Amino acid sequence: MNNIVNTLKKFRFHGAETINLAGALAWNKSDRELAHQLLMTGSFGNTYYATAEANLSLAMSTFHKVALEDPTWFAGALVEARNDGFMRTMPIIGLIILRKYAPDIFKEAFSMIIHTGGDLEDFLTFTRAMGMGFGRAVKSAIKEWIKHNTNEYYAVKYRRQIADAIRITHFEENNPIYDYVVAYRKHIPEEKLIAAYKQYPQISATELVKNLLKEKQYDKASDIIVRYRLDPATIIGSGVPDDPAIWQALMKVMGTGMLIGYLSKLIRTGAINEDTLPWLKDRLTAKALYKAKTFPHRIITTALALKNPNHYNFYMYTQDTPDTGITTEVINILKAILPEIGKLMQNTSWNGRWIVAPDISGSMTAPIGSNIPSYIAGAMAGMIRSIVPSAKIVPWDTEVYEDMVTLKDTPFDVAEKIVTASGGGTFMEEPVRYMIHRKIRADYIVFITDSMEWGEGWLGYWIKYKKIFPDAKAILIRVDPYETNPFPEEAKKQHDIYQIYGWSPTVLKWIETYVLAA
Template sequence: MANKSVFASLKGRLLPAASAKNLAGAPAYTYSDAHALAQLAMTGTFGQTFYQDPMQELSRTLELAQKVDPSFLAKAAVYTRAEGHMKDMPAVLLAVLSGRDPILFQRVFGRVVDNGKMLRTFVQVMRSGQTGRKSLGSAPKRMVANWLTGASDRALLQANVGNDPSLADVIRMVHPKPASKAREALFAWIIGKPCDVALLPENVQDFLRFKKTGRGRVPDVPFQMLTQLELSTKQWAGIAENASWQMTRMNLNTFLRHGVLALPKMRRMIADRLRDPDLIAKARVFPYQLMTAYQALSAEMPEEIREALHDAMELSVQNVPKLRGQVVVAPDVSGSMSGAVTGFRKGATTATRFVDVAGLVSAAVLRRNPSATVLPFEVKVRETRLEPRDTILTNAARLADQWGGGTNCAAPLQWLLKKGRAPDLVIIVSDNQSWAHNQYGNAGTVMMQAWEKLKQRNPQAKLVCIDIAPYGTTQAKERADVLNIGGFSDTVFDQIAAFAGGEMGPDHWVGQIEAIDV
């Protein structure tokens, strides 16, 4: 026989050669600058992760933000805020844009800075000096001032919660020109200057009276303004009654602690609110937010509230599509998936890990596609039986419990080959830091080699790689049958369906960002 290392099959030799090393030191593929920025922007949170510290992530973000066209940068900032519900990253992209293209910056400012917290985050980023300047500059200063003068009273009160910078700091910095005596009084009150109390919004006046006397109905102001006060259980119930959906989700343990959930009527009302489909849609609920809320529940939380969160999760992923043919979904449960999705951030680290998100995506696909095969993997596949009728949260937790081991992104494909399977669609959910096959050469990554063999069985098969970490490389080279998506928002499910159905090409994810009108 001829030497196989010299006379390898033509199909194998045409596989794209690995073009980079991932952060685990193994062969990988790089993205284009635009795709790399999109992937980073949809997953990055500037926290300490398994392979990367916050400054490395920031450096990579700034490098890519300078390389791409300013128009794409503007669109990425809008997309990551509107579709990805990201927080810090859109502010960073917007800050870079302010220096690269002030006109585009002004066009998209209001679409990125859509609430007071985002406003304060943007100012914080600008003042840090990390994006090239320590002062706001004329255009950013004008846009911040315009936001302050145009915001509603309630939006300003909500923005008046938090520090570094506080809203008072921002007002002193940009000197907004109030359009009315009432707004002038509100600005003065926020920054601690004397003002005509009679001109303040009615709810602020109610708050000042309540703070002074402790009597009467709890004022309708942001929850955080009331936490400094000594309140009765009845008054806490009043706060819970007026709470938004997101505030309710974030303060279940607080309500429990103050006796609100011991009141049957209040417990029932809060449970009904949590599972209300209209409120869930209006709140733009991110499925992992529900998972985080569930994971953080006190052991004493009433079962009625736990069940309501299960119901809310089912509703939040209703747009997960039914997929044609044989579907396989493979969540990475390896050791590097143990980090928090926000990274480690002192005082603000979420309980939700990358492995939890991988389990969540897999469980959501299984809920809508009961015949799908779920293959959790690390160096090898861990065969786990899931019940499609179990709740998403239950199945996601079951998958996350498989955590541990090295990383071999080829493992689920190798398992399918060994079992003689020929699926129509394979979905991999991973951080892409595969290292268990430290092999180099011209034949591509081990994952691409396995995929090519699987394609020989089913030429129409498609592979979707959902990358949920901000590391910037992939194990599967993008081509007509391979789609790489960054992030873990529910828009990912629509993209999977469109790609599987032949309605979009592998570059369509970046194309969606490109399609945004700025």
Template structure:
């Protein structure tokens, strides 16, 4: 009799052998250069992660960028900025493009650099030498000049918030040619040089007047240009009422400390703005940012404002798809998921952890797909009781509370295979660094072995591996029934829904990026 332990029969394709190792030193599959670059672009921040530091990310991105054509690099940069809402990675990709003999740099630059913050980030990357040069060069210099020449007065004022480099540094580097006396005076003022006061924009005159005398009307400028002054409660109320949506979300505790919510009607007005659907969609807020804002507000922030953050969360996840069939959600709650989702950097580490994002995405999927099963995993499947009628915040916190242990991505698949469960779609939300279930090098991963068992019972089942860290390996290689996708913005939901419905294949994510028009 043939030894069935060796000569296994699998439904469909033979299981592929692994071709690399992940950062946990366990066998894995290498993503294609396009998939890997896209994953880095929507998850990488050049900060230290649980398994790798920022320098490794930088080297990986540089190596991947030369393996694909410049046009794809440009499209990834635009996608990461516009759909992934990333900051550092798009400007890094731009800096790499700037030294290539291609016209796509000029096409991608205005799509990526839409704010003064992104402009200063691009200049800093170029000055750092990370892209192979420490000066801007002709094309990047012209692109920065063009941004300054076309920017509104308010855009330039917003660009003045922040240093390393400051906007004044940027102006000194590129020497923009002011087209009007007003812009000439504005640049001179920004540089601290003698200028024609009469030619300054009215808003800058108002700022100057307020700096001299705080009884003057509060100027309509970024509030960071005012915080060194002796502001009254009335000033803070006006700042809050006039502020942008993201600024409101980020400064609720500051407003509370300065007595803003003590003024009648202000809390209700801010709550209405926080829960305004149009403002939420325009802000491009990550749902996890709302979750953390809700968790971080202190007791001085009124309940009506805290409730508005929950309302905003429900709106922000409104495009989470409702998926047909038997759906299984597998959030990774292992120890490595306790690391910061944007990585570690001294003095600037986000309080948001990978497990917070995984838990929130799972809870959001569950709210839209109340019949879905949730199988959290670490060393093994973790038993967590979730109430489908609870809020997204409540269910996410239940998942966060069980974190710890090793990573065993095959555990939930083994549980499903053992019970011969009906399965149409399995969605993993993980850093994908499985090692507890490591197989011998060259053999298929345990994930693929268990997936093959599931496919015997459910031949049409599909697997989604949603990765929220930039490691460029997977436990399940992309094929007709396996989608690898990275990121934590709302852009991932549409790709998953299309894959589940069969309207896009497993290469749908890369094709979405390739469809980006420059």
């Protein structure tokens, strides 16, 4: 008992309820808050502090609890995570669990979470893996999705996925487009396929392009790809040579996310050149990325992959980009997007004195799924710099690096410095201690962190800072799926602590809604 008391005093964690995954004292959070967090930042893979099995167990048990207790709230949280948080896997898993407790609410939420054929495929796969089966409510929801989403573009792009869904649900409707889809899995009379080709030009054009590529008639194939706006993934999957005309055509019909992933390939094949750079600049905009639900940190990963492919190869389909002036121009286009995303999210003035304190500890470099927290922290800090140019940015691990980022650094410079920093432990109190010692007054202090502290304790220092500057507000942007908090629930109101989970640019809107408007 004496050891416990001494530990509490030493770490300034008075009233702590549990121990975090780094071994320090911490506090629990409600099931609802934890569910919201997991939907926004969760992963079923290994993370720095937890195994895949532990992450899976935590998510499943939490989702079952909240789906049982309040299915309406849970459905809203799923929709928010999918549409505002830009998350896929966790909302789909949650949707499957929701169906067990509230079939009617499940049906209402289905189309708001299952957007694409890829989403539908994951839903079917996870449902089987979880042993849930396909009951009446599930089949009804899937049939409605098939009916309202199977246009000719989706019929080509997601042919296999929709064919599986039709087979499972026994969906039937007298339309040649479904005959074409089902032909992927079973024999369909030739006359029915001919009817589909006649009625739906994208379907027939896709088959024509495949044949033209085999015959090396690249100019004709390129013209048809653009004219009918064919699905580029289907064409690439059939085999495409490194012909600039073909890749230029494919480039012009790519979605935003795919375009970013193929930039290296497009540069190497000559599809991106002096003539097409203006098109690329107009195509890759903050609005386009937001509409495509692309995480801002992907801009950082892609630009660094082009700049130094030997060290930064995330999200890129090829890593052999030539070191040319074109590559530099593409990187500059990407660099210009980050501040525009920040400004796009801004609806009100961010007045006052701002400090941004990104965590650069070692755990921030370990992936959460396919996302790396240090890149998220870099992107968030860069976007805030674009909104508040005077914001002081103080990266930290076991100490504060006050000279790492200067006011002259652009938003992208800020992000790159944070990404490339190599840190140690997670002492969350360090930026607060630094501000107390330097008598730095701030109205808003943004901590971007995984919160797995193991120093002297963030809360005690924050309370001390509040005694000096009582109007200060702490904003914790949590980029982790871990189940503890570095403060108790009641401290939020008592000490002006706001905690936000997520990686999407909507985090900035939430700061405006929950903090600036409070």
